[in-house]
Amino acid sequence: MEEERYKRGWEKLKQIDGEAGEKVIDSLKDIAPDLGKYTIEFPFGDVYSRPGLDLKSREIATVAALTALGHALPQLKVHINGALNVGCTREEIIEIIIQMAVYAGFPAALNAMSIAKEVFEARDRNRLKE
Amino acid sequence: MEEERYKRGWEKLKQIDGEAGEKVIDSLKDIAPDLGKYTIEFPFGDVYSRPGLDLKSREIATVAALTALGHALPQLKVHINGALNVGCTREEIIEIIIQMAVYAGFPAALNAMSIAKEVFEARDRNRLKE
Amino acid sequence: MEEERYKRGWEKLKQIDGEAGEKVIDSLKDIAPDLGKYTIEFPFGDVYSRPGLDLKSREIATVAALTALGHALPQLKVHINGALNVGCTREEIIEIIIQMAVYAGFPAALNAMSIAKEVFEARDRNRLKE
Amino acid sequence: MEEERYKRGWEKLKQIDGEAGEKVIDSLKDIAPDLGKYTIEFPFGDVYSRPGLDLKSREIATVAALTALGHALPQLKVHINGALNVGCTREEIIEIIIQMAVYAGFPAALNAMSIAKEVFEARDRNRLKE
Amino acid sequence: MEEERYKRGWEKLKQIDGEAGEKVIDSLKDIAPDLGKYTIEFPFGDVYSRPGLDLKSREIATVAALTALGHALPQLKVHINGALNVGCTREEIIEIIIQMAVYAGFPAALNAMSIAKEVFEARDRNRLKE
Amino acid sequence: MEEERYKRGWEKLKQIDGEAGEKVIDSLKDIAPDLGKYTIEFPFGDVYSRPGLDLKSREIATVAALTALGHALPQLKVHINGALNVGCTREEIIEIIIQMAVYAGFPAALNAMSIAKEVFEARDRNRLKE
Numbered sequence: 001m002e003e004e005r006y007k008r009g010w011e012k013l014k015q016i017d018g019e020a021g022e023k024v025i026d027s028l029k030d031i032a033p034d035l036g037k038y039t040i041e042f043p044f045g046d047v048y049s050r051p052g053l054d055l056k057s058r059e060i061a062t063v064a065a066l067t068a069l070g071h072a073l074p075q076l077k078v079h080i081n082g083a084l085n086v087g088c089t090r091e092e093i094i095e096i097i098i099q100m101a102v103y104a105g106f107p108a109a110l111n112a113m114s115i116a117k118e119v120f121e122a123r124d125r126n127r128l129k130e
Numbered sequence: 131m132e133e134e135r136y137k138r139g140w141e142k143l144k145q146i147d148g149e150a151g152e153k154v155i156d157s158l159k160d161i162a163p164d165l166g167k168y169t170i171e172f173p174f175g176d177v178y179s180r181p182g183l184d185l186k187s188r189e190i191a192t193v194a195a196l197t198a199l200g201h202a203l204p205q206l207k208v209h210i211n212g213a214l215n216v217g218c219t220r221e222e223i224i225e226i227i228i229q230m231a232v233y234a235g236f237p238a239a240l241n242a243m244s245i246a247k248e249v250f251e252a253r254d255r256n257r258l259k260e
Numbered sequence: 261m262e263e264e265r266y267k268r269g270w271e272k273l274k275q276i277d278g279e280a281g282e283k284v285i286d287s288l289k290d291i292a293p294d295l296g297k298y299t300i301e302f303p304f305g306d307v308y309s310r311p312g313l314d315l316k317s318r319e320i321a322t323v324a325a326l327t328a329l330g331h332a333l334p335q336l337k338v339h340i341n342g343a344l345n346v347g348c349t350r351e352e353i354i355e356i357i358i359q360m361a362v363y364a365g366f367p368a369a370l371n372a373m374s375i376a377k378e379v380f381e382a383r384d385r386n387r388l389k390e
Numbered sequence: 391m392e393e394e395r396y397k398r399g400w401e402k403l404k405q406i407d408g409e410a411g412e413k414v415i416d417s418l419k420d421i422a423p424d425l426g427k428y429t430i431e432f433p434f435g436d437v438y439s440r441p442g443l444d445l446k447s448r449e450i451a452t453v454a455a456l457t458a459l460g461h462a463l464p465q466l467k468v469h470i471n472g473a474l475n476v477g478c479t480r481e482e483i484i485e486i487i488i489q490m491a492v493y494a495g496f497p498a499a500l501n502a503m504s505i506a507k508e509v510f511e512a513r514d515r516n517r518l519k520e
Numbered sequence: 521m522e523e524e525r526y527k528r529g530w531e532k533l534k535q536i537d538g539e540a541g542e543k544v545i546d547s548l549k550d551i552a553p554d555l556g557k558y559t560i561e562f563p564f565g566d567v568y569s570r571p572g573l574d575l576k577s578r579e580i581a582t583v584a585a586l587t588a589l590g591h592a593l594p595q596l597k598v599h600i601n602g603a604l605n606v607g608c609t610r611e612e613i614i615e616i617i618i619q620m621a622v623y624a625g626f627p628a629a630l631n632a633m634s635i636a637k638e639v640f641e642a643r644d645r646n647r648l649k650e
Numbered sequence: 651m652e653e654e655r656y657k658r659g660w661e662k663l664k665q666i667d668g669e670a671g672e673k674v675i676d677s678l679k680d681i682a683p684d685l686g687k688y689t690i691e692f693p694f695g696d697v698y699s700r701p702g703l704d705l706k707s708r709e710i711a712t713v714a715a716l717t718a719l720g721h722a723l724p725q726l727k728v729h730i731n732g733a734l735n736v737g738c739t740r741e742e743i744i745e746i747i748i749q750m751a752v753y754a755g756f757p758a759a760l761n762a763m764s765i766a767k768e769v770f771e772a773r774d775r776n777r778l779k780e
Contacts, residue, residue, distance in 0.1 A: 164700075168696060168697075176692075177688075
């Protein structure tokens with residue numbers, strides 16, 4: 001049932017993206033709540049919930065793709081956090097991004113590395129506050 | 131030393147891509163052997179040889195990126211084989227490609243799935259011959 | 261309910277893409293039937309079934325996007341047929357593609373125009389057979 | 391004659407893009423006035439002035455393409471305004487962008503939706519001032 | 521006057537692209553002759569005819585861009601011929617393509633190199649016939 | 651030897667990109683110094699140091715590609731400076747960008763022209779300080 005997909009998706013989004021993901025959905029509520037609903041239902045309710053590939057590998061794939069695409073830096077920011085949340089190390093994330101210099105060119109990799117730097121610095125500042 | 135990077139790269143390329151990778155280098159020998167040399171040295175000698183991320187995860191990242199890029203289907207063909215060679219299952223490869231429908235759109239995922247279909251069918255035919 | 265989305269999507273896909281769309285789903289049944297299921301459910305069951313934009317305008321948007329993307333020519337072939345099926349004229353399709361020269365460059369437009377030529381010629385051959 | 395194309399283009403640009411379009415041309419006058427001239431002559435004097443597709447449909451195509459491209463958010467901002475100016479409703483624009491999640495992926499659609507949000511909020515602030 | 525732009529463009533297209541360019545325009549005459557007209561007038565009549573950059577440098581830029589784009593291999597084929605026609609050597613063309621591995625990734629460069637190989641082999645076959 | 655590639659690359663990077671290039675490498679030292687090392691070794695130590703194409707032509711190719719890619723504006727900023735440093739005139743850079751409207755569309759060209767405008771204005775301000 002629809003509500004099951006939505007519920008499963010919302011749980012999966014919180015598990016992976018945490019607050020950053022909730023912020024994305026929230027930013028849509030005034031302009032296009034249905035896009036937020038689809039974002040929860042299809043990527044998270046359907047795809048990320050599938051058993052055939054573990055969550056850590058899924059985030060590796062997503063960080064790689066968002067780096068290669070070039071135009072998806074806001075989403076890359078969310079998913080670098082997501083990758084760390086599901087068990088990727090910072091070193092592994094840096095390795096994925098370096099590898100994308102081969103497939104998508106150095107500009108895509110360099111711009112993604114700037115995002116990784118922002119994410120790590122923000123997480124360090126948050127850690128200091130605790 | 132240069133020869134070390136080349137040697138290490140050539141070994142890594144054979145380990146991952148096997149014959150398909152050797153064919154790519156070979157196709158360059160008349161027109162641009164240096165591009166073949168760089169392909170061996172940088173992606174394989176430098177990047178894939180790095181310890182920070184395991185080979186299976188590296189191929190997951192590459193299959194994801196090549197699917198998302200849209201214009202890299204010949205290379206995707208080589209690397210779907212590569213992913214299988216280093217321990218990804220067919221199911222895992224299919225999962226990566228389905229996931230790319232979220233990030234790069236359904237066209238990119240559908241075109242990548244056609245390539246996966248070709249690769250699996252070719253491997254099945256080869257298996258029958260043994 | 262899930263079956264409702266699927267049923268609604270299948271009806272919408274037949275309405276827009278006709279046989280060409282059914283062929284796409286069919287080509288997936290051996291390798292990744294779930295990607296076929298998602299293609300029916302999300303694009304067609306969810307998005308194309310939404311009331312806020314008429315089908316003809318939706319196909320105008322899709323033909324434009326698939327032209328601009330550059331890597332989606334197989335899908336463009338399906339949707340040029342789809343656009344004609346829902347009321348776009350050949351002239352209107354040609355106008356969209358010409359307009360894409362402005363936003364995505366002449367290569368994208370020229371390659372899309374080759375696809376349009378193929379589609380129109382195939383439809384003319386089919387018409388002659390009747 | 392050249393001046394006719396330029397004159398026709400300038401009128402069409404003002405009709406569709408209004409002030410936003412004039413600002414683009416103006417920003418070019420010190421660095422590359424000829425690019426401004428070509429922008430007026432070819433997209434607007436030639437393409438948008440063609441009779442075979444109505445202006446509203448043209449803007450639907452453009453909003454779709456600029457969303458799908460991913461790197462054209464400044465131009466998308468101009469054309470979301472343009473689409474509203476020639477008779478698209480806000481709902482229709484939101485529908486186009488949601489639909490692009492299917493063809494170009496969720497990142498492209500989400501980033502475009504942020505732009506639509508900015509445009510609508512700016513237009514609301516302007517309306518309040520009157 | 522319009523006819524001047526067209527005439528100037530047609531002369532420039534023949535000068536650079538020769539037969540390959542004429543074939544492109546010819547392939548459009550049944551489906552979208554206006555796209556052929558615009559292709560002659562804007563790229564060739566306006567841009568390539570500008571004095572600020574020499575023809576050889578223009579073709580270097582075009583070969584680089586068409587390699588980087590990834591989806592423009594048919595046009596790359598035309599312009600590798602064009603680059604040779606206006607004074608680029610085969611070596612220079614190979615250098616541009618190798619360089620694109622840095623900015624657009626190895627897949628884009630490898631696919632472009634396959635096109636260069638086809639072009640050079642075709643030109644060698646033609647030379648033997650004389 | 652490795653150190654030779656690095657040393658040659660560092661000299662080439664300073665020759666072309668000057669301070670802007672050094673800043674890029676420096677920004678990587680805390681997060682991914684190896685990406686900085688590869689950026690020096692492969693693009694500059696290997697590719698830009700090759701004899702088959704002169705530096706000015708190489709920068710023409712790079713400015714064209716970075717404009718066409720759409721997602722590489724930070725790198726375009728570095729290389730517009732680089733192109734000026736190795737002998738391109740401002741006029742020639744503007745010509746390349748205008749030409750990219752043909753191959754990558756007007757959005758890519760317009761966004762690149764904004765970057766060129768920033769670069770030229772910054773260089774003018776620096777000149778005034780001397």
